[in-house]
Amino acid sequence: MKKLTRPIITIGFGSLLALFSAALTYSAPPTMDRAFGAAAYLVLQPTATPKPKDLSEIGSTDGIVIMGVLIALIIIVPILLRRKSWMEPR
Helix, strand or coil: CHHHHHHHHHHHHHHHHHHHHHHHHHCCCCCHHHHHHHHHHHHCCCCCCCCCCCCCCCCHHHHHHHHHHHHHHHHHHHHHHHHHHHCCCC
């Protein structure tokens, strides 16, 4: 019984988390009564929204390249600085 406890708890917790997540992301469409008449017509009229201007260039990856270099430096510089201490015989 002890061998089954951990998988059962893991599966149960995962299922609970999945159901809770699905419940939070689901939104039911609002129901409208037909008793509103003309007031409902005024509320349901969509307004035209202006399209946002796209400030990015197509194919531009400058920001991604800079972040990649920065991450590589964060990883490589400490390795290079401590390399000599790792190679010393103890």
